[in-house]
Amino acid sequence: MSEQLTFPAESAALLEPRLPPKSDATEASRSRPFVTLTFATSLDSSLSLSPGVRTRLSGPGSKAMTHYLRTRHSAILVGVSTVLADDPALNCRIAGTPSQPRPIVIDANLRWTPRHSDKVFEVCRNGIGLAPFILTGVDESSLPRGSVELLHEHGGKYIHIPASRSQSTDRLRFDWNDILAALQAEGLSSVMVEGGGQIINSLLDPAYHDLIDSVIVTIAPTWLGQGGVVVSPDRVTDTAGVPLPVARLSHVSWHPFGEDVVLCGTLRQ
Structure with missing residues:
Protein backbone atom coordinates (compact mmCIF):
# COMPACT_ATOMS: atom_id res chain seq x y z
CA MET A 1 0.00 0.00 0.00
CA SER A 2 1.26 3.52 -0.86
CA GLU A 3 2.54 5.74 1.91
CA GLN A 4 -0.09 7.96 3.50
CA LEU A 5 0.50 11.71 3.24
CA THR A 6 -0.24 14.62 5.56
CA PHE A 7 -0.79 18.28 4.76
CA PRO A 8 -0.54 20.95 7.50
CA ALA A 9 -3.74 22.74 8.45
CA GLU A 10 -2.03 26.12 8.18
CA SER A 11 -1.04 25.37 4.59
CA ALA A 12 -4.55 24.19 3.78
CA ALA A 13 -5.92 27.49 5.10
CA LEU A 14 -3.80 29.40 2.55
CA LEU A 15 -5.46 27.50 -0.28
CA GLU A 16 -9.03 27.67 1.02
CA PRO A 17 -10.06 30.77 -1.01
CA ARG A 18 -9.07 28.90 -4.19
CA LEU A 19 -11.12 25.77 -3.57
CA PRO A 20 -14.74 24.70 -4.10
CA PRO A 21 -17.14 25.92 -1.43
CA LYS A 22 -17.91 23.49 1.37
CA SER A 23 -21.56 24.54 1.52
CA ASP A 24 -23.92 22.05 -0.11
CA ALA A 25 -26.37 24.87 -0.79
CA THR A 26 -23.75 26.80 -2.76
CA MET A 65 -0.69 19.60 -1.48
CA THR A 66 -1.93 17.98 -4.70
CA HIS A 67 -3.40 15.07 -2.76
CA TYR A 68 -5.03 17.52 -0.35
CA LEU A 69 -6.63 19.28 -3.32
CA ARG A 70 -8.05 15.93 -4.36
CA THR A 71 -9.82 15.67 -1.00
CA ARG A 72 -11.65 18.92 -1.82
CA HIS A 73 -12.97 17.88 -5.25
CA SER A 74 -15.55 15.28 -6.19
CA ALA A 75 -13.68 14.35 -9.38
CA ILE A 76 -10.18 14.45 -10.88
CA LEU A 77 -9.83 14.57 -14.65
CA VAL A 78 -6.96 13.47 -16.89
CA GLY A 79 -6.53 12.73 -20.56
CA VAL A 80 -5.99 9.24 -21.93
CA SER A 81 -2.33 10.01 -22.75
CA THR A 82 -1.64 10.46 -19.04
CA VAL A 83 -3.27 7.10 -18.27
CA LEU A 84 -1.28 5.32 -21.00
CA ALA A 85 2.03 6.90 -19.94
CA ASP A 86 1.76 6.78 -16.14
CA ASP A 87 -0.74 4.06 -15.14
CA PRO A 88 -1.89 6.44 -12.36
CA ALA A 89 -3.91 5.36 -9.32
CA LEU A 90 -5.96 8.58 -9.51
CA ASN A 91 -6.82 8.46 -5.83
CA CYS A 92 -6.14 10.53 -2.71
CA ARG A 93 -3.45 9.47 -0.24
CA ILE A 94 -4.07 12.00 2.53
CA ALA A 95 -4.29 10.07 5.80
CA GLY A 96 -7.83 9.84 7.15
CA THR A 97 -9.57 11.24 4.08
CA PRO A 98 -13.29 10.44 4.40
CA SER A 99 -13.96 10.02 0.68
CA GLN A 100 -12.21 9.54 -2.63
CA PRO A 101 -12.61 11.63 -5.82
CA ARG A 102 -14.07 10.04 -8.93
CA PRO A 103 -11.43 9.60 -11.67
CA ILE A 104 -12.55 10.97 -15.05
CA VAL A 105 -10.61 9.89 -18.14
CA ILE A 106 -11.03 11.76 -21.43
CA ASP A 107 -10.74 9.09 -24.11
CA ALA A 108 -12.72 10.37 -27.09
CA ASN A 109 -11.24 7.83 -29.52
CA LEU A 110 -11.10 4.85 -27.13
CA ARG A 111 -7.31 4.49 -27.07
CA TRP A 112 -7.17 2.91 -23.59
CA THR A 113 -8.01 -0.74 -23.00
CA PRO A 114 -8.55 -1.06 -19.22
CA ARG A 115 -6.88 -4.03 -17.54
CA HIS A 116 -7.57 -5.72 -14.21
CA SER A 117 -3.97 -4.94 -13.15
CA ASP A 118 -4.23 -1.17 -13.73
CA LYS A 119 -3.50 0.81 -10.57
CA VAL A 120 -6.81 2.66 -10.74
CA PHE A 121 -8.63 -0.66 -10.33
CA GLU A 122 -6.15 -1.99 -7.76
CA VAL A 123 -6.79 0.91 -5.37
CA CYS A 124 -10.50 0.50 -5.99
CA ARG A 125 -10.37 -3.16 -4.91
CA ASN A 126 -8.36 -2.11 -1.85
CA GLY A 127 -11.02 0.40 -0.82
CA ILE A 128 -8.77 3.45 -1.29
CA GLY A 129 -10.02 4.73 -4.63
CA LEU A 130 -12.91 4.77 -7.08
CA ALA A 131 -13.22 3.26 -10.54
CA PRO A 132 -13.04 5.71 -13.43
CA PHE A 133 -15.76 7.16 -15.59
CA ILE A 134 -14.42 7.18 -19.16
CA LEU A 135 -15.76 9.91 -21.44
CA THR A 136 -15.76 8.73 -25.04
CA GLY A 137 -17.19 9.74 -28.39
CA VAL A 138 -17.50 6.11 -29.47
CA ASP A 139 -21.05 4.78 -29.70
CA GLU A 140 -22.21 2.35 -27.04
CA SER A 141 -22.64 -0.42 -29.62
CA SER A 142 -18.93 -0.21 -30.48
CA LEU A 143 -17.58 -0.38 -26.94
CA PRO A 144 -15.45 -3.47 -26.17
CA ARG A 145 -17.54 -5.81 -24.04
CA GLY A 146 -14.65 -6.89 -21.82
CA SER A 147 -13.79 -3.29 -20.93
CA VAL A 148 -17.42 -2.47 -20.18
CA GLU A 149 -17.67 -5.45 -17.85
CA LEU A 150 -14.40 -4.64 -16.09
CA LEU A 151 -15.54 -1.09 -15.41
CA HIS A 152 -18.97 -2.18 -14.16
CA GLU A 153 -17.34 -4.78 -11.91
CA HIS A 154 -15.45 -1.99 -10.12
CA GLY A 155 -18.21 0.64 -10.20
CA GLY A 156 -17.00 2.59 -13.22
CA LYS A 157 -18.52 3.09 -16.67
CA TYR A 158 -18.26 4.63 -20.09
CA ILE A 159 -20.13 7.88 -20.71
CA HIS A 160 -20.86 8.92 -24.28
CA ILE A 161 -20.20 12.59 -25.06
CA PRO A 162 -21.12 14.39 -28.30
CA ALA A 163 -17.94 14.80 -30.33
CA SER A 164 -16.77 16.58 -33.45
CA ARG A 165 -14.03 15.36 -35.77
CA SER A 166 -10.84 17.40 -36.09
CA GLN A 167 -10.08 18.35 -39.68
CA SER A 168 -6.32 18.26 -39.04
CA THR A 169 -6.08 14.92 -37.19
CA ASP A 170 -9.39 13.21 -38.08
CA ARG A 171 -9.75 12.38 -34.37
CA LEU A 172 -12.83 12.93 -32.26
CA ARG A 173 -12.71 15.80 -29.80
CA PHE A 174 -15.00 17.24 -27.14
CA ASP A 175 -16.32 20.66 -26.22
CA TRP A 176 -15.58 21.47 -22.55
CA ASN A 177 -19.17 22.60 -22.05
CA ASP A 178 -20.34 19.09 -22.95
CA ILE A 179 -17.75 17.52 -20.64
CA LEU A 180 -18.87 19.60 -17.67
CA ALA A 181 -22.54 18.99 -18.45
CA ALA A 182 -21.88 15.24 -18.32
CA LEU A 183 -20.13 15.55 -14.95
CA GLN A 184 -22.96 17.70 -13.60
CA ALA A 185 -25.45 15.02 -14.71
CA GLU A 186 -23.48 12.48 -12.66
CA GLY A 187 -23.80 14.63 -9.54
CA LEU A 188 -20.13 15.67 -9.54
CA SER A 189 -20.08 19.22 -8.18
CA SER A 190 -16.36 19.94 -8.59
CA VAL A 191 -13.54 18.70 -10.80
CA MET A 192 -9.79 19.02 -10.59
CA VAL A 193 -8.29 19.04 -14.11
CA GLU A 194 -4.76 17.64 -13.78
CA GLY A 195 -3.50 17.03 -17.32
CA GLY A 196 -1.85 16.16 -19.54
CA GLY A 197 -0.62 18.76 -21.98
CA GLN A 198 -3.36 18.50 -24.60
CA ILE A 199 -6.07 18.64 -21.96
CA ILE A 200 -4.56 21.69 -20.24
CA ASN A 201 -3.86 23.57 -23.46
CA SER A 202 -7.38 22.93 -24.78
CA LEU A 203 -8.95 24.22 -21.55
CA LEU A 204 -6.79 27.35 -21.73
CA ASP A 205 -8.39 28.29 -25.05
CA PRO A 206 -10.03 31.71 -24.53
CA ALA A 207 -13.40 30.18 -25.42
CA TYR A 208 -13.30 28.24 -22.13
CA HIS A 209 -11.80 30.76 -19.69
CA ASP A 210 -15.19 31.41 -18.12
CA LEU A 211 -15.39 27.73 -17.16
CA ILE A 212 -12.25 27.83 -15.00
CA ASP A 213 -12.81 28.92 -11.41
CA SER A 214 -9.29 28.51 -10.04
CA VAL A 215 -5.76 27.88 -11.30
CA ILE A 216 -3.14 26.27 -9.04
CA VAL A 217 0.27 25.60 -10.59
CA THR A 218 3.28 23.96 -8.92
CA ILE A 219 6.55 25.32 -10.30
CA ALA A 220 9.58 23.10 -9.80
CA PRO A 221 13.09 24.65 -9.78
CA THR A 222 14.29 22.76 -12.85
CA TRP A 223 14.58 23.09 -16.60
CA LEU A 224 13.66 20.00 -18.62
CA GLY A 225 14.94 21.26 -21.98
CA GLN A 226 13.48 21.32 -25.46
CA GLY A 227 11.33 18.50 -26.76
CA GLY A 228 9.14 18.18 -23.69
CA VAL A 229 5.38 18.32 -23.28
CA VAL A 230 4.77 22.03 -22.86
CA VAL A 231 1.89 24.04 -21.43
CA SER A 232 1.43 26.54 -24.25
CA PRO A 233 -2.08 27.04 -25.66
CA ASP A 234 -2.66 27.96 -29.29
CA ARG A 235 -1.79 31.55 -30.22
CA VAL A 236 -4.53 34.13 -30.55
CA THR A 237 -4.45 37.32 -32.62
CA ASP A 238 -6.50 40.46 -33.05
CA THR A 239 -8.45 41.28 -36.22
CA ALA A 240 -5.26 42.59 -37.84
CA GLY A 241 -3.38 39.36 -37.13
CA VAL A 242 -1.25 40.82 -34.35
CA PRO A 243 -0.47 38.21 -31.62
CA LEU A 244 -2.10 38.72 -28.24
CA PRO A 245 -1.52 37.09 -24.84
CA VAL A 246 -3.80 34.07 -24.50
CA ALA A 247 -4.50 34.53 -20.80
CA ARG A 248 -3.34 36.25 -17.64
CA LEU A 249 -3.90 35.38 -14.01
CA SER A 250 -5.30 37.89 -11.54
CA HIS A 251 -5.71 37.82 -7.74
CA VAL A 252 -2.38 36.01 -7.65
CA SER A 253 -0.71 34.50 -4.60
CA TRP A 254 2.52 32.52 -4.24
CA HIS A 255 3.15 29.82 -1.65
CA PRO A 256 6.43 27.92 -1.10
CA PHE A 257 6.17 24.20 -0.37
CA GLY A 258 9.66 22.83 0.15
CA GLU A 259 11.77 23.75 -2.89
CA ASP A 260 8.68 24.22 -5.08
CA VAL A 261 6.54 27.33 -5.39
CA VAL A 262 2.78 27.11 -5.89
CA LEU A 263 1.12 29.85 -7.93
CA CYS A 264 -2.60 30.46 -7.40
CA GLY A 265 -4.79 32.77 -9.43
CA THR A 266 -7.95 33.44 -11.37
CA LEU A 267 -8.09 33.62 -15.16
CA ARG A 268 -9.04 36.74 -16.97
CA GLN A 269 -8.96 37.34 -20.71
Missing part, protein backbone atom coordinates in the same frame (compact mmCIF):
# COMPACT_ATOMS: atom_id res chain seq x y z
CA GLU A 27 -22.85 23.75 -4.81
CA ALA A 28 -26.48 22.98 -5.56
CA SER A 29 -27.04 26.46 -7.00
CA ARG A 30 -24.28 26.10 -9.60
CA SER A 31 -25.13 25.31 -13.22
CA ARG A 32 -21.85 23.43 -13.75
CA PRO A 33 -19.10 21.89 -11.63
CA PHE A 34 -16.50 24.08 -9.95
CA VAL A 35 -13.35 23.72 -12.10
CA THR A 36 -9.80 23.87 -10.74
CA LEU A 37 -6.99 23.68 -13.28
CA THR A 38 -3.86 22.37 -11.58
CA PHE A 39 -0.58 20.88 -12.72
CA ALA A 40 3.16 20.78 -11.97
CA THR A 41 5.56 22.38 -14.43
CA SER A 42 9.26 23.06 -14.86
CA LEU A 43 10.75 26.51 -15.30
CA ASP A 44 10.44 26.05 -19.06
CA SER A 45 6.73 25.23 -18.79
CA SER A 46 7.22 21.51 -19.42
CA LEU A 47 5.10 18.76 -17.88
CA SER A 48 7.40 15.93 -18.93
CA LEU A 49 10.69 15.30 -20.72
CA SER A 50 8.91 14.00 -23.82
CA PRO A 51 5.49 12.56 -24.76
CA GLY A 52 4.79 9.32 -22.96
CA VAL A 53 7.70 9.69 -20.51
CA ARG A 54 6.75 9.84 -16.84
CA THR A 55 8.57 12.78 -15.24
CA ARG A 56 8.47 13.59 -11.54
CA LEU A 57 8.46 17.32 -10.82
CA SER A 58 6.72 17.82 -7.47
CA GLY A 59 8.67 17.60 -4.23
CA PRO A 60 7.17 16.04 -1.08
CA GLY A 61 5.47 19.24 0.10
CA SER A 62 3.73 20.12 -3.17
CA LYS A 63 2.88 16.46 -3.77
CA ALA A 64 1.02 16.37 -0.45
